[in-house]
Amino acid sequence: MYTSDRSGDQETIFLKNYRRPAFLIEHTDLWVELGEQGSEVRGTLDIYRNPHPDAPHEADLVLDIDQLEVLDCVLDGRPLDKDRWQLTATRLRVEQVPDRFQLVTRVRIHPESNTSLMGLYKSRTMFCTQCEAEGFRKITPYLDRPDVLSRFTTTLVADKAKYPVLLSNGNLVEQVDLDQGRHRAAWEDPFPKPSYLFAMVAGSLSQVSDRFVTCTGREIDLRIYVEPKDLDKCAHALTSLKRAMRWDEETYGREYDLDIFMIVAVDDFNMGAMENKGLNIFNTSAVLTNPAITTDQRFQWVEAVVAHEYFHNWSGNRVTCRDWFQLSLKEGFTVFRDSEFSADMNSRTVKRIETVRNLRAYQFAEDAGPLAHPVQPPAYQEINNFYTQTVYEKGAEVVRMQATLLGPELFRQGTDRYFERFDGQAVTIEDFVGCMQEVSGRDFDQFMNWYRQAGTPLVEVDDRYDADRQSYELVFRQSCPATPGQPHKEPFMIPIRLGLVGHQGDLEFSHEAGQGTELLFELTQTEQRLQLSGVTEKPVPSLLRDFSAPVRLNYAYRSDQLIQLMRADTNGFNRWNASQDYALSELRNLEQAGTAGKLDKAFIEAVALLLTDDQLDPAMVALMILLPSMETLVEGRQGIDLEAIWQARESAREQLAKALGEQFKATYMKLASSEAYAPTAAQIARRSLKNICIAYWLKSDDPAAIDACHQQFMQADNMTDVAAALGAMVNATQASATTLADQCLEHFYQRWQAENLVVTQWLAMQASRQAPGNLARVQALLSHPAYDAKNPNKVRSLIGGFCTLNPDNFHHKNGSGYEFLAQQVVKTDSVNPQVAARLVTPLTKWKNYAEARSSLMRNQLAYIASQSGLSRDLREVVDKSL
Ligand code: TRP
Ligand code: ZN
Numbered sequence: 001m002y003t004s005d006r007s008g009d010q011e012t013i014f015l016k017n018y019r020r021p022a023f024l025i026e027h028t029d030l031w032v033e034l035g036e037q038g039s040e041v042r043g044t045l046d047i048y049r050n051p052h053p054d055a056p057h058e059a060d061l062v063l064d065i066d067q068l069e070v071l072d073c074v075l076d077g078r079p080l081d082k083d084r085w086q087l088t089a090t091r092l093r094v095e096q097v098p099d100r101f102q103l104v105t106r107v108r109i110h111p112e113s114n115t116s117l118m119g120l121y122k123s124r125t126m127f128c129t130q131c132e133a134e135g136f137r138k139i140t141p142y143l144d145r146p147d148v149l150s151r152f153t154t155t156l157v158a159d160k161a162k163y164p165v166l167l168s169n170g171n172l173v174e175q176v177d178l179d180q181g182r183h184r185a186a187w188e189d190p191f192p193k194p195s196y197l198f199a200m201v202a203g204s205l206s207q208v209s210d211r212f213v214t215c216t217g218r219e220i221d222l223r224i225y226v227e228p229k230d231l232d233k234c235a236h237a238l239t240s241l242k243r244a245m246r247w248d249e250e251t252y253g254r255e256y257d258l259d260i261f262m263i264v265a266v267d268d269f270n271m272g273a274m275e276n277k278g279l280n281i282f283n284t285s286a287v288l289t290n291p292a293i294t295t296d297q298r299f300q301w302v303e304a305v306v307a308h309e310y311f312h313n314w315s316g317n318r319v320t321c322r323d324w325f326q327l328s329l330k331e332g333f334t335v336f337r338d339s340e341f342s343a344d345m346n347s348r349t350v351k352r353i354e355t356v357r358n359l360r361a362y363q364f365a366e367d368a369g370p371l372a373h374p375v376q377p378p379a380y381q382e383i384n385n386f387y388t389q390t391v392y393e394k395g396a397e398v399v400r401m402q403a404t405l406l407g408p409e410l411f412r413q414g415t416d417r418y419f420e421r422f423d424g425q426a427v428t429i430e431d432f433v434g435c436m437q438e439v440s441g442r443d444f445d446q447f448m449n450w451y452r453q454a455g456t457p458l459v460e461v462d463d464r465y466d467a468d469r470q471s472y473e474l475v476f477r478q479s480c481p482a483t484p485g486q487p488h489k490e491p492f493m494i495p496i497r498l499g500l501v502g503h504q505g506d507l508e509f510s511h512e513a514g515q516g517t518e519l520l521f522e523l524t525q526t527e528q529r530l531q532l533s534g535v536t537e538k539p540v541p542s543l544l545r546d547f548s549a550p551v552r553l554n555y556a557y558r559s560d561q562l563i564q565l566m567r568a569d570t571n572g573f574n575r576w577n578a579s580q581d582y583a584l585s586e587l588r589n590l591e592q593a594g595t596a597g598k599l600d601k602a603f604i605e606a607v608a609l610l611l612t613d614d615q616l617d618p619a620m621v622a623l624m625i626l627l628p629s630m631e632t633l634v635e636g637r638q639g640i641d642l643e644a645i646w647q648a649r650e651s652a653r654e655q656l657a658k659a660l661g662e663q664f665k666a667t668y669m670k671l672a673s674s675e676a677y678a679p680t681a682a683q684i685a686r687r688s689l690k691n692i693c694i695a696y697w698l699k700s701d702d703p704a705a706i707d708a709c710h711q712q713f714m715q716a717d718n719m720t721d722v723a724a725a726l727g728a729m730v731n732a733t734q735a736s737a738t739t740l741a742d743q744c745l746e747h748f749y750q751r752w753q754a755e756n757l758v759v760t761q762w763l764a765m766q767a768s769r770q771a772p773g774n775l776a777r778v779q780a781l782l783s784h785p786a787y788d789a790k791n792p793n794k795v796r797s798l799i800g801g802f803c804t805l806n807p808d809n810f811h812h813k814n815g816s817g818y819e820f821l822a823q824q825v826v827k828t829d830s831v832n833p834q835v836a837a838r839l840v841t842p843l844t845k846w847k848n849y850a851e852a853r854s855s856l857m858r859n860q861l862a863y864i865a866s867q868s869g870l871s872r873d874l875r876e877v878v879d880k881s882l
Helices: 228-233 235-252 296-311 324-345 348-367 389-422 429-440 446-452 559-568 572-596 601-612 618-625 630-634 642-671 681-699 703-715 719-730 735-752 756-767 774-781 792-805 816-831 833-839 851-865 872-881
Strands: 023-033 039-049 061-064 069-075 085-087 091-094 100-109 119-123 126-130 150-159 165-168 171-177 182-193 200-203 206-213 219-226 260-266 279-283 458-466 471-479 494-502 509-511 514-516 519-523 527-533 540-542 552-554
Touching: 069 091, 126 260, 126 279, 150 165, 150 200, 165 182, 200 279, 206 228, 206 235, 219 228, 219 235, 235 260, 235 296, 235 324, 235 389, 260 296, 279 296, 296 324, 296 681, 296 719, 324 348, 324 389, 324 429, 348 389, 348 572, 348 618, 348 630, 389 429, 389 446, 389 494, 389 519, 429 446, 471 494, 471 519, 494 559, 519 527, 540 559, 559 572, 559 601, 572 601, 572 618, 572 630, 572 642, 601 618, 601 642, 618 681, 630 642, 642 681, 642 703, 681 703, 681 719, 703 719, 703 735, 719 735, 719 756, 735 756, 756 774, 756 792, 774 792, 774 816, 792 816, 792 833, 816 833, 816 851, 816 872, 833 872, 851 872
Parallel strands: 023 150, 219 260, 260 279, 458 552
Antiparallel strands: 023 039, 039 100, 061 091, 069 100, 085 091, 119 126, 126 200, 150 182, 165 200, 171 182, 206 219, 458 471, 471 527, 494 519, 494 540, 509 514, 509 527
C-alpha cells in the first residue's frame, strides 16, 4: 500500500539551521499488536502548536516515518481522506491541522525481517526496540526529535505462551489475559521524554531481582531480564548497578526517580547498551558475566556500561539534548561520570592510564583522519555516524578539563545548577558550560573552542634552567593541524598540570601565584612562558600530569630523564607515560636500524627493575612493561611503513623475552595464586602482570613455558587465565606451540560452543592470529555454524578483529586483506548499515600509508563507493574518506 523507503537522499543537516518544533505532543499512546508475520502499531498523539514565541508557524503537520506501511490516519475522530495526507519516503504530511488535536495513525511493520536492529526488531526469540537516534520513526509516525518531550503510555498485545513477559518504560498499570492465547500489558511512564528513550520488549524471559533503598528511603525494584540459561550470569551487573546508584547519590546528589529499574539483555544489538527510561536494553556482552566465561577486562567493562546507562537517567534523560549536535552533552558528560565511578571502584591511576591509552590509539586517530569532527559537530548526513570516539571520549575529556579548572566543589555546584535549572528540558552544550561559568565567575569563551574545533592540539615545550638564580623557565607553544572544513584554528585554553622532578622526587618551587610542588598552568596563547623560582636543582619537568588536557605534548626528554620520571615522579600516570615515551623512542630506533637493531641496555634494565619492584602495584608494572600497541605506533604518522614498525615491535618483544626470560618466569611463578576468583582491582592487577609474563616467557623459547601455558589453559578456573594462555599460544612462533594452539582452539570450541559470548571470543582469537595466511582461516570461519552475519558481536569479532587486531595479515602487501574487508562491508551494508559504516573504518585511514598500500586501500574504498544502493550511513563515511 503506502510503503516508504528512505534510501537515496543524502541530505546534510546543519546545526546552524536548528528551528524549534512547530508542534508539540502532550501525550503519546501506543497500542502494539505483535505478530510473527508483521505487527501493527496504533499511535494516538495529542498534539498542539508550540506556544514558544520563536517557534515557526506551519499550517501542516509533518511527521517522520521510516519504512512504515501507513494504513490509516484519523484526526479528532474523523478518518482523513487520502487527499488530506501525503506520504514521501521519509515524511507523513497532514494538511491544515487545527491548533490542538488528536491524531491516530495505524501502521504495519515487519520486526521479523528487520536486520538493521533499529526500531522494533527480533533478537532470537524476543521482540525488542532501539530508538536512539532516529529509530522511533520505524515504529510509528512521529516528531522524532529529542526536543519534543511527551508522556507515554504503551500497550503490548502478544501471544502469552511465546511472550509471557511484556515490558515498556515506567510502571506496569494493567495486565490482562485475552482470548486465543493472547495477553496484553499496559505501561505508563510519568516522566515526559523524547521518543529516542522509548523502549518495549516481549519475550520468554527470566528475571533476577533485588531492591535498592534510596537516600530518601524510597524502595526501588531492580530487575535484570535474561534468557533462563543466563540467570547465573547477572550477579556482577546487579552489584554494579547498586554501586552506581549509591555513587550517583553521594557524588552528584542524584536519586533515582521511578519505582522500578529494569535491564534486558539481548544478543543482537548494535552497541553496548541503551539508556531507555526505566528500561535499559543491553547487549548480552555488556551484562552477562561469570568467572568461567568472562575476562577481567570484561568484568570491568560491564561495571562501567551498567553505570554509564544508569547515570544517563539524569545526564541524558531528565536533562536531555535539544538536537543531535548536542550528543556530547549527554555522552561526554556521562562517560566522564562513569570513568570517575570506575576510578573510585578500582584503581584511579590504572583507570586513567587505560582511558588515555584508548584515547591516543583511537580518538587521536579519528581526529587526524578524514572523518575528524568537533565534539559538537556543525553538520551531519547520518547521525548514527557521530556516535564516535570524539563525541564520547574526547567529549569526556572536555568535561574533565572543566572539572579540573573549577576544582571539585565548584564543579559540583555547576552540575547541581545544571540539573536543577534544566530538569525536564532539552538543552545545549552551551547551557552546560554556562552553569560552570556562572558558579565559577570564569569566562569560558575561549574554552568553547574545545567543542567547536576538531583536531588534536600539539603543545611543544622548551626549558632553561639557571643554576645561579635557581630559576627555571618553560616555554609553551601550541598549534593544531587542519581538519576537514577547518584549515585554521584559534588557540585552545589548555590546562597543564605540572611538577618538577629532582633526584629525590618532587621539587618545591615558587611562581606568580604562590608556591608548592604542583601547578595548574593555563596555556591560552600560541606561545607563553612560565617562570619558576626557588628551584634548587636542574629539574626534569613532569608535564600534563594525569593527562590534564587531550593534547600531544612534545618535550625532548633524554632517556635518563625518562628513567628518572619512571622512578621518582609522584604522579603515577606520568610514571607510566614516561615508560611509554621511553618505549616509543626505543621502537623508533629499532625501526630505523632495521633487523640489526638492538634495544638499549638501559631500557632492558629499566624493565628488569620494574619486574622486581615490590613497592609498585602489579597493574602499574604490567602497564609500564606493555609495549605501545600498533594503533599507538602508527597513530599520527604519515607514509607508514607497516613492516618496519611491526618488525621493530616484534623484535623488541623478542629481545626483552630473550634477555629477561628467567625474570618473566620467576615473576609468573610468584604471581600464581590459588585464591578463589574475584574481579577485584587487586586480583585483576596480579593476573594482568602474570599473564604478560607468561606471554614473554613463552617468547623466550624456553620449552617449559609451553607446558606452563598449556597447563594454565587446561586448569585455570577463570576465563582471564584461560584466554591469556590460549592467546599466547595462538600467537607463539615455535612450531610445537602452534600445533598445540590448534588443538587448544578446538578443545575450547567443544567446551564452550553453547555460550555465545565465549564463541565470540573464540572467533576474535582466531581473527587475531598472526600466522601467515590467516585470512584463509578467517574466510573459512565465515561459513562455520558459530558465525552469524546478522549478529553485530560476531561480525565485529571476526571481521573487525581481523582488520584491527591482525595488522600483519590485514595489511598484507598483496591487498587481499583490503579486498576481503571491502567485500564484507558491502555485504554487511545490506544487512545492517550501522555495523557496515563502522566496519569500514580501517580503510578510511589509507592516506597515512606509504604508496603501494595506500592505493590498494583507496581502490577498495572506491570499489565500495561505486556500488549502488549503499546506505546513507556507509555512503557518508566512504564519500568523506575518498
Ligand atoms: N546512547 C547509548 C549509550 O550511550 C548508545 C547508543 C546510541 C546506541 N545509539 C545506539 C545503542 C544505537 C544501540 C544502538 O550508551
Ligand atoms: Zn551513553
